[in-house]
Each structure stands twice: as C-alpha cells, then as structure tokens.
Amino acid sequence: MSNRLSPPAVDIRRVAAEAGVSIATVSRVLNNPDRVRPQTRERVLEIATRLGYRPNPNGKRLRKGRAETIGLVIPSPPGRFADSFFLELLAGLGEGLSNAGLDLLVATCPPGLEELACYRRLVEGKKVEGLVLARTRRHDERIAYLLEHDIPFVAHGRSDLIGTPFPYLDIDGQQGFYRATQHLLNLGHRRIAYIGAPHDLNFAAHRWAGFQQAMAEARVEVNPAWMVEGDLSEESGYRLAQNLLDASETPTAILCANDLMAIGVLRALRARGLKGGQEVSVIGYDDIPQAQYTDPPLSTVHQPFRDTGKRLVEMLLARLGGEAVSQLQEVWVPELVLRGSDGPPQT
Amino acid sequence: MSNRLSPPAVDIRRVAAEAGVSIATVSRVLNNPDRVRPQTRERVLEIATRLGYRPNPNGKRLRKGRAETIGLVIPSPPGRFADSFFLELLAGLGEGLSNAGLDLLVATCPPGLEELACYRRLVEGKKVEGLVLARTRRHDERIAYLLEHDIPFVAHGRSDLIGTPFPYLDIDGQQGFYRATQHLLNLGHRRIAYIGAPHDLNFAAHRWAGFQQAMAEARVEVNPAWMVEGDLSEESGYRLAQNLLDASETPTAILCANDLMAIGVLRALRARGLKGGQEVSVIGYDDIPQAQYTDPPLSTVHQPFRDTGKRLVEMLLARLGGEAVSQLQEVWVPELVLRGSDGPPQT
C-alpha cells in the first residue's frame, strides 16, 4: 500500500546529476543522440532507464510549442449509437498513432450546431496539432473553418468545397454502387429502386452517381417514383420500402445507400411474407457487422475502415511534416460483398 | 488563404498589457475571480474575450502539475470490432467530461500481453491523471497495477481483487440473469441450458450465479451437460447450440451470457428449421443494437452504457477530489427486455 509519500518524481535534473552531466546533455541524448559522445550517451541512457525517467510531456510540449496530440470529434446522436464505423476507425487511428508517439484526443458532441464549437475548442484551445475529420458533408463548414485557420487535418471523405484543396482519403462510393448496380443488371433486373441518403452528406452524391452511371450505360430507364431518400435509419428503410411495395408497379431490386436502411427493407419484405434475394433483391452499403447476421445475410459494399484509419494517420503525419496537399488525396475502391440478399428477378 | 504570417498568438502577457494590469491579475481573474476587484475583473474579462484569449493548456498543465486529461484504453481485437459498448461508453464519458473541462485520451491496443504496457505508457508518461477501466476481469492485473501506483481510476465492473477496495460502477449481472431465469421458469421451462462466458471475465461469474440462484430457489435441477462455455463470439454460440441440439435430450430454453452468442444460437435453430421463442426460447445479455433486428427479435438484458459512462466520469472526478473509495462503489440493476425470442415451452 504505497502510503509512504511517493518518491520525488524523477526529472531530467535528477538524471543529469546522477550521470554527472548537464541537463542539456541528457536532453540531447534523448533527442539528438548523434550530438553526444557514444560513451556518455550510453552512460546517460543506462541511468535514465535505471531510474525509469520519462520526460514530462507538458514540459516538452510547452517548450516545443506542439500539442503532440491529434483530435477526433465523434458526433454522438441522442439515441442509440450503433455506428461501428467510428470504432473501427479508432482502432486504425490508434495503431498508426502509437508508432508516431502522438496521442489521440477524442471529443464527443451532439451533431448539429454545437459541432463546430467542439472543433473550435480543440483548435483554439491548442489541445491538438492536427485533426481527423470523419464523415464529410457536401458543404462542410468544418473543413472551411480548418482551412481558414490553417490547421493541419485530413478528411475521411471528399467535399464539394470549391477553391482550396485539402487532404482526404475517400472510398469511392461511385465505383461501389456502379458495380453493385451492374451486378443487379447482369442478374437481369430492370426495375430497380434506389433509397438514397440525405444529400447534404457527401457520399450520398457519389453513390447516387454510381447508380445513375450504370443505369445509363445499360440504357435502362430509372423510374422517378422509385428514387427516394431516407435518413439512414433502419426505420426509414422500413417505411420507404412499404411505400415502394404498396405501389401498383413494384421494383424487383432495391439499392440502399447504407446497410441500416437495407435492413429495414428486409424487415418490410418479411412483414409481407417476402424474402430478400428471392422476390426482391436488396443491396446495402457499409458492411456493418450485423449485415452478416440478417436473414438473409445482406449483400453490401465493404469499406475497410480500420485500414482507412491507419492510412489517415500516415497522411496527417505527412501533412504535419510539410507534404504537399496534392500528394495527400487518395480514393480507394471498395469491394462488393455478395451474401444472400441478391438474386435473379423472379418472373 | 491566411498566408499572411499568423498573428502572434495572444497570450496572457498580451491581455495584461492591453488591460494595463499584471499577468498575475489576469490569471486571477480566470482562476480566482473573487480575489480581484469587480471593476478590474470586468475590464480584463472584456479584453480577454475580445482578444479571444485561451490559456495555453501546456503552460497551465506544467505549472499545475496536472494532466487535465483522463484516459481510456480500448482493446481492439484483430478482426471485426463490432463492440458498440465502447462507443456508447465513449459518448457518456464525453458528455461528463466536457462539463468538467477535462480531456479524454483514448488509446487502443491489442488485448493480451501488451495491454498493461499500454496503461503504463499513459500513467508513467504522465499523460493522464486518471483512468476509466472497462470490462474488468476476475484477477485484473490492471487494477492491481493502478492501485499499487496510487493512480486514480474508476472501473466499470467489479473484480475479485482481495484486500484494497477500489471505486467501481457495476451492473448487476446476477440480478439480470436471476430475473431472466425466473422469467423462463415462470413460463414453465425446466430444461434450461446455459452458455457461459470465459470465466476470467468478471461478469461471467455474476451472471452464472444469478442463473444458479434462480434454479436453486425453484428447486429445478441443472443438467451439467447443458452448462457450457463459449468465447462470446457469434460463431461459438452457433457451434455450442449445435451440440446441445444434437444430444438425445434437448433443452427447451437456452440462456446466453451475451447477445452475440445468442444470435449464433438463433442461427443454429434456424439451420434446423426451428424458430427461437417457439421450439426453443433464447435469452441473451447486453442488448446490443442488432438484438432488435434478429429474427425473432432477441429477448435480452439491457445495460445503460451511456448513463454508465456519464456516471463513471462523475465518480472519477469525485475520486480526484479526494472522495473516499467507500462512497464510490455502485451497483445498478439492469432491465430485462422481452422481445420475441422467448415463450412457453412446447409440449
């Protein structure tokens, strides 16, 4: 029970005294090893480890004028918060950061008006020296703000921002849904409905474009009545599917801008005794964990969020190191994962 | 394009000069407002806000000798990382912390040997001044370590640790499964199987005890062959359920120590044309998001993770403020959520 008053935390002075050198030398041993004679270097190093010396991060940060920390803001909606995306991203970021010796500061805030305030707090309070921005929007005030203030950041996802370019890593939603749509067309579907995402979200436009492109290339006409927009929730998928199925002419396939809505669609089908992949094909997007466990298992587009997180850190580090923005813009191609919810249209 | 060299960040000196007072006064205005005449206070405050002054956290932390940051280590298993528990917890923590003006440092590390090293890095590197410990184990080296070094922390979950008490907030798994088991018994079940969790995890023992208690009180004998242990994965639930159903005598209800395994059980049932809640009742634990979307929707025990996170912060703050450990031990009672996967046994 360490109740004896704790030993006077070992600082750089202590190490210096013990080694019979000045504190400058100790500091050099740790930061510029080549600038000190191997013999003394070894001695200092040995003493430092023996004493368990760890430079105080606050002294260091103050002197260097760097926060040595990067920030991530996670929007936490009021209700249930199932978004495994952030967890995977977090794992990836963590992996990348621990190598670089940076820390990760996570802030959560309700999405909406206060969101930007959350970023301001981090930036203006000098809590972080760089940021990772997730889930970009078409007109993204956060990006505008960060660019304006010259704060290093990388975005996961592109944005419609005109003018200043910024570093991003995006997963090509257009390609993803282009392929998914092609797949449905190849199976023989012609009556394809599309449940889209709120169009202020950046990825909404890309995924939609992919669908459109495939349909246009195949010269299949899209039925405007089947082009609807949900709010990404399971509930909205359910409701919109009800509407689609109530109409006189019904689609043979439904493409959904995310898995949650696709799951809602599957539920709507089940509610009428239909089964996804048989009477109606359903394809989602994201490949969230529960996509494996739906009935039937959901066909969807997979995004490698963890790798994304890891790469985002590398990019941010490069940015902090002065790399040109033009070298820091990447678009990855996602993978179509076919499970059980797609099949040929029934006659 | 803020390419004009950025204005010389406004520091306390600047504010002092502008207000015609010493930096000491400015500091006092911000930290001990009563120690300064209202008149000057207002003036300084006005200038500070006009200039957008934000105390540099590193200067402050260095001087105060406090990290003003609390840490959370998230174990990130190699594969898929669906555990929404951490996300909810994070949201709760964030909510609590932003009030207190503390920051949240998140580290991720592969579970296992390096886990303790991860804690050491945070603690010995003085990165955090307190920690939140999630998912305690029966013999938890992390708790031992933190107690040993007198690091303030609060645990989510109890532990078998002998000797020194520590602050925790636990959700009563025993109560949870006691009630779940009672519910099954009341429905008329007598042949109940139990798929448990790895018994190094702390909650495993509690949930098991709840089951045992209810069975004992009802004087229903447990069949040892039906008491099995899974690894919390969906896959292991599936496999173990197969075994149970292959035996000559089969249970009419299966209680699972977590939802993922319960989902596996449902899948195993479906694979043989059986349906959860009809031929065999299934109850899980956790109430993960996908529990709402299984077929049938999973009956389970709900844990309010977000509220937990919020309360954990309050407790940690109290601990940092010197509150006695004995005042910081809470056990909450969870809630049985009945959906569609339970029903009376079929004759």
Added chain:
DNA sequence: TAGAGTTTGGAAAACGTTTACATTACGTGC
C-alpha cells in the same frame, strides 16, 4: 488621525523541457 486589519495588485519564482550560444578540449596542418 494613528493604528490595525483587509483588499487589491505586482514581482518573481517556480513547473520540466529544449535549444541557441558560449566554452572547452582536441586534433591537424602549416
């Protein structure tokens, strides 16, 4: 009005680093 409190605000010393600059020591080439 002197003397004793009581506010109020300033000067300066920390907190633990890093780093620009100064110093010393040591060859080396002439």
Added chain:
DNA sequence: GCACGTAATGTAAACGTTTTCCAAACTCTA
C-alpha cells in the same frame, strides 16, 4: 608551436502559466 576548425559539453534563456510572497492602498475603529 601556433592558429584553426571540429566535436563535446555546459550555461542560460526561453515556452506560458499559476501562485507565493509582499507592498501599497484602502477601510475601519478608537
């Protein structure tokens, strides 16, 4: 043997706060 680079270390000044002393300026009370 002398000047001169070069390498290795030390000295001291930051970085931006908070806080401990003090001194000065009030406010009472007798």
